[in-house]
Amino acid sequence: MARPRSEDKRNALLAAATQVFANKGLSAPTSAITCAAGLAEGTLFVYFKGKDELINTLYEDIKQELAGAMLAGYSKDAPIKARMHHVWNNYVEWGVQNPDRLALSHKIKVWEGLKPEVQEATMARFAELHSLICTAISEKFFQDLPYEFVIAMLSAQAETTMQFMRQDPSNSKVYKEKGFEVFWNGLSSKS
Amino acid sequence: MARPRSEDKRNALLAAATQVFANKGLSAPTSAITCAAGLAEGTLFVYFKGKDELINTLYEDIKQELAGAMLAGYSKDAPIKARMHHVWNNYVEWGVQNPDRLALSHKIKVWEGLKPEVQEATMARFAELHSLICTAISEKFFQDLPYEFVIAMLSAQAETTMQFMRQDPSNSKVYKEKGFEVFWNGLSSKS
Amino acid sequence: MARPRSEDKRNALLAAATQVFANKGLSAPTSAITCAAGLAEGTLFVYFKGKDELINTLYEDIKQELAGAMLAGYSKDAPIKARMHHVWNNYVEWGVQNPDRLALSHKIKVWEGLKPEVQEATMARFAELHSLICTAISEKFFQDLPYEFVIAMLSAQAETTMQFMRQDPSNSKVYKEKGFEVFWNGLSSKS
Amino acid sequence: MARPRSEDKRNALLAAATQVFANKGLSAPTSAITCAAGLAEGTLFVYFKGKDELINTLYEDIKQELAGAMLAGYSKDAPIKARMHHVWNNYVEWGVQNPDRLALSHKIKVWEGLKPEVQEATMARFAELHSLICTAISEKFFQDLPYEFVIAMLSAQAETTMQFMRQDPSNSKVYKEKGFEVFWNGLSSKS
DNA sequence: CATGAATGAGAGTTCATTCAT
DNA sequence: AATGAATGAACTCTCATTCAT
Numbered sequence: 001m002a003r004p005r006s007e008d009k010r011n012a013l014l015a016a017a018t019q020v021f022a023n024k025g026l027s028a029p030t031s032a033i034t035c036a037a038g039l040a041e042g043t044l045f046v047y048f049k050g051k052d053e054l055i056n057t058l059y060e061d062i063k064q065e066l067a068g069a070m071l072a073g074y075s076k077d078a079p080i081k082a083r084m085h086h087v088w089n090n091y092v093e094w095g096v097q098n099p100d101r102l103a104l105s106h107k108i109k110v111w112e113g114l115k116p117e118v119q120e121a122t123m124a125r126f127a128e129l130h131s132l133i134c135t136a137i138s139e140k141f142f143q144d145l146p147y148e149f150v151i152a153m154l155s156a157q158a159e160t161t162m163q164f165m166r167q168d169p170s171n172s173k174v175y176k177e178k179g180f181e182v183f184w185n186g187l188s189s190k191s
Numbered sequence: 192m193a194r195p196r197s198e199d200k201r202n203a204l205l206a207a208a209t210q211v212f213a214n215k216g217l218s219a220p221t222s223a224i225t226c227a228a229g230l231a232e233g234t235l236f237v238y239f240k241g242k243d244e245l246i247n248t249l250y251e252d253i254k255q256e257l258a259g260a261m262l263a264g265y266s267k268d269a270p271i272k273a274r275m276h277h278v279w280n281n282y283v284e285w286g287v288q289n290p291d292r293l294a295l296s297h298k299i300k301v302w303e304g305l306k307p308e309v310q311e312a313t314m315a316r317f318a319e320l321h322s323l324i325c326t327a328i329s330e331k332f333f334q335d336l337p338y339e340f341v342i343a344m345l346s347a348q349a350e351t352t353m354q355f356m357r358q359d360p361s362n363s364k365v366y367k368e369k370g371f372e373v374f375w376n377g378l379s380s381k382s
Numbered sequence: 383m384a385r386p387r388s389e390d391k392r393n394a395l396l397a398a399a400t401q402v403f404a405n406k407g408l409s410a411p412t413s414a415i416t417c418a419a420g421l422a423e424g425t426l427f428v429y430f431k432g433k434d435e436l437i438n439t440l441y442e443d444i445k446q447e448l449a450g451a452m453l454a455g456y457s458k459d460a461p462i463k464a465r466m467h468h469v470w471n472n473y474v475e476w477g478v479q480n481p482d483r484l485a486l487s488h489k490i491k492v493w494e495g496l497k498p499e500v501q502e503a504t505m506a507r508f509a510e511l512h513s514l515i516c517t518a519i520s521e522k523f524f525q526d527l528p529y530e531f532v533i534a535m536l537s538a539q540a541e542t543t544m545q546f547m548r549q550d551p552s553n554s555k556v557y558k559e560k561g562f563e564v565f566w567n568g569l570s571s572k573s
Numbered sequence: 574m575a576r577p578r579s580e581d582k583r584n585a586l587l588a589a590a591t592q593v594f595a596n597k598g599l600s601a602p603t604s605a606i607t608c609a610a611g612l613a614e615g616t617l618f619v620y621f622k623g624k625d626e627l628i629n630t631l632y633e634d635i636k637q638e639l640a641g642a643m644l645a646g647y648s649k650d651a652p653i654k655a656r657m658h659h660v661w662n663n664y665v666e667w668g669v670q671n672p673d674r675l676a677l678s679h680k681i682k683v684w685e686g687l688k689p690e691v692q693e694a695t696m697a698r699f700a701e702l703h704s705l706i707c708t709a710i711s712e713k714f715f716q717d718l719p720y721e722f723v724i725a726m727l728s729a730q731a732e733t734t735m736q737f738m739r740q741d742p743s744n745s746k747v748y749k750e751k752g753f754e755v756f757w758n759g760l761s762s763k764s
Numbered sequence: 765c766a767t768g769a770a771t772g773a774g775a776g777t778t779c780a781t782t783c784a785t
Numbered sequence: 786a787a788t789g790a791a792t793g794a795a796c797t798c799t800c801a802t803t804c805a806t
Contacts, residue, residue: 002613002615002766002767002768002769002804002805002806003767003768003769003770003804003805003806004768004769004806005768005769006769009769009770023303024303025302025303025304027218027796029795029796029797030796030797030798031795031796031797039770039771040770040771040772041771041772041773041797041798042770042771042772042773042798042799042800043769043770043771043772044798045797045798045799046768046769046770046771050797050798051796051797051798103301106301107301110294110297110298110301111216112214112215112216143369143372143373145369146355148355149351149355149366149369152351152354152355153348153351153373155351156347156348156350156351157344157347157348157377159347160340160343160344160346160347163343164337164339164340164343175340178334178336178340181334181377182334182344182377182378183377185376185377185379186348186372186373186374186376186377186378187373187377188376196786197786200786200787220778220779220780221779221780221781222779222780230787230788231384231787231788231789232779232780232781232788232789232790233384233781233782233783233787233788233789233790234786234787234788234789235780235781236780236781236782237786237787241780241781242779242780242781384783384784384785384787384788384789384790385783385784385785385788385789385790385791386785386789386790387789387790388790391790391791405685406685407684407685407686409600409775411774411775411776412775412776412777413774413775413776421791421792422791422792422793423776423777423792423793423794424777424778424779424791424792424793424794425790425791425792425793426777427776427777427778428789428790428791428792432776432777433775433776433777485683488683489683492676492679492680492683493598494596494597494598525751525754525755527751528737530737531733531737531748531751534733534736534737535730535733535755537733538729538730538732538733539726539729539730539759541729542722542725542726542728542729545725546719546721546722546725557722560716560718560722563716563759564716564726564759564760565759567758567759567761568730568754568755568756568758568759568760569755569759570758578765579765582766602799602800602801603800603801603802604800604801612766612767613766613767613768614767614768614769614800614801614802615766615767615768615769615802615803615804616765616766616767616768617801618801618802618803619765619766623801623802624800624801624802766806767804767805767806768804768805768806769803769804769805769806770802770803770804770805771800771801771802771803771804772800772802773799773800773801774798774799774800775797775798775799775800776796776797776798776799777795777796777797778794778795778796778797779792779793779794779795779796780792780794781791781792781793782790782791782792783788783789783790783791783792784788784789784790784791785787785788785789785790
């Protein structure tokens with residue numbers, strides 16, 4: 001009974017928040033978000049306990065989507081390098097197609113209100129990637145380094161690559177390929 | 192306004208701002224900074240036009256210091272790889288020794304108030320590094336890639352490396368060396 | 383140096399708060415107070431940490447004034463009953479002349495934000511009254527009852543008396559005298 | 574709007590409101606009340622026009638209950654003093670057994686939203702007490718004072734007495750008796 | 765009737781900035 | 786120059802009330 005809580009409105013708020021925060025920074029007023037979502041100011045607080053919870057939710061949401069995107073079309077049977085390349089391509093393509101979400105994830109990553117629990121929970125979303133990299137290391141494709149280090153390098157290099165793909169779309173494919181080579185050769189054990 | 196008298200106070204403000212912003216984020220009140228600097232609230236506005244100018248100045252300041260630190264003991268006569276290694280070492284060591292300034296630079300980088308002119312001006316500080324990388328590319332040490340891309344990769348990888356050096360100080364040296372290898376081999380043209 | 387904090391403004395805020403709270407209740411907005419005081423909204427927070435502190439301060443202030451008023455012209459040499467009568471008169475006269483402060487004190491007394499420490503601190507202001515009543519009890523003028531009970535009765539009866547003095551000013555004196563008699567005879571041991 | 578169906582729900586709301594308001598003050602949100610009553614937020618407005626009406630109703634309700642309690646077992650044939658003593662005992666016992674309702678009545682008494690008509694209507698509930706006191710005055714048991722004054726004194730003294738009975742339950746009976754004596758002797762004409 | 769999502773005015777409080785001292 | 790009181794716009798969040806379901 002009574003009006004049910006609308007998934008549409010929740011999504012509208014998350015979408016509006018993404019846009020507003022990406023453009024104006026996390027200090028943008030919540031009213032800018034509800035306004036962009038076409039809702040009343042108070043409605044935000046029906047769906048989220050407060051601004052902080054909204055931002056944390058947004059971070060989880062973005063990272064979850066990213067984790068999903070990275071594994072789209074992923075085949076466990078393919079050889080290691082092919083799998084890695086596939087993930088790399090999915091990753092950077094997602095980044096290029098979702099500039100707002102990407103930019104926002106960077107802002108939230110260095111935001112002081114990000115809850116450690118959320119930080120950790122998002123890590124867990126990347127279990128498949130984790131396992132892929134562990135295999136690459138244990139099968140001597142990669143040098144003997146902690147997998148966290150490898151993941152961090154992958155991420156850092158992919159983010160840099162995306163940036164150039166967006167800046168210079170005509171060479172998008174070149175950056176994508178070259179970026180992967182830099183990653184693969186850099187970590188490779190056959191130096 | 193003429194150059195203010197006390198360089199000491201200006202420096203105290205910059206130092207206090209670094210600490211406060213690094214810990215509490217850029218939304219920390221200016222009063223927290225003047226308080227940490229042992230000065231009155233209004234004094235900040237004698238030395239800086241406003242909070243935005245302070246942050247922009249801080250960014251320039253950090254980047255300038257970093258640029259200087261990277262070139263300490265740099266010799267133009269050494270071979271390319273040695274020079275690159277030297278710069279790498281200086282870079283990551285600076286990052287490990289200046290965690291606050293490092294963290295703050297990340298925050299300012301994604302801050303919406305960072306002026307493009309400042310962004311560009313800091314680039315200019317790295318002219319020597321720029322020229323080193325251009326040489327490395329033209330002399331075929333590195334693959335044929337835009338030097339901005341190479342710099343960005345260097346930066347991304349070095350920042351990742353610093354992070355692990357700080358997290359796990361007992362393996363600091365290992366990360367430092369491995370990180371450089373990853374960088375060098377990744378970009379290297381002899382794959 | 384700099385503008386000194388003005389005792390005048392602090393007093394203006396306390397006076398405005400008294401009037402506003404007495405008329406509109408403790409839920410009146412702080413802006414109504416600063417407006418009545420002819421100051422900016424933010425100024426209230428220069429002088430008081432928040433609304434709660436303002437109200438607690440106000441309570442202390444009122445009770446302190448009352449304690450002082452009760453002892454005006456008090457002589458330790460007079461006989462017990464005369465001293466008590468003197469205090470009674472001062473008490474009810476203060477109440478009649480300060481209806482806003484009286485009304486406000488009643489509101490704050492049942493307010494959930496009143497800090498126990500403040501509650502206790504105000505008690506201490508009535509040390510002289512306390513000692514007078516203790517003497518009256520120990521010298522058998524009053525029945526053998528806890529002095530807190532006697533004070534509470536005195537207060538309750540005086541407050542009731544004030545109410546009628548204000549309602550019906552032409553009989554003000556009658557109520558004042560009769561009220562004291564009711565108090566004295568009620569507690570008296572020679573029943 | 575026709576009389577709503579469920580008297581149970583109305584009572585649940587009044588009971589919940591008593592508890593919530595007594596503990597958190599009249600500024601407690603209506604949602605806290607409906608929640609405590611196990612009902613939906615909107616339901617409160619089916620039974621009461623608004624928060625103000627609820628509080629006014631509550632006041633009437635409490636006072637009505639008190640008036641009833643005071644007269645329980647009352648006999649018009651008993652002598653004046655016995656009747657008065659009976660009423661006094663009923664009064665203070667009700668107060669001790671209903672601390673929430675007592676506390677709440679104090680809060681509403683100084684509340685700015687209490688409607689004068691409600692204030693007056695509650696007075697009428699005490700007609701029997703009124704008549705008892707008028708008789709006591711006209712038959713010279715009490716001094717020649719307006720009966721409103723006597724009632725106010727009775728109330729003030731009884732409330733004070735209850736407070737001590739609750740604070741120090743082991744001496745509950747003593748306070749009850751002594752309190753009555755203070756009242757009776759204070760007002761008595763044979764001073 | 766009962767529900768609870770939706771509303772939006774209004775609350776207390778913060779804070780960058782100004783300016784009297 | 787240095788100070789810090791003064792300012793008031795702007796912020797996040799609350800909540801009584803309405804109304805679609």
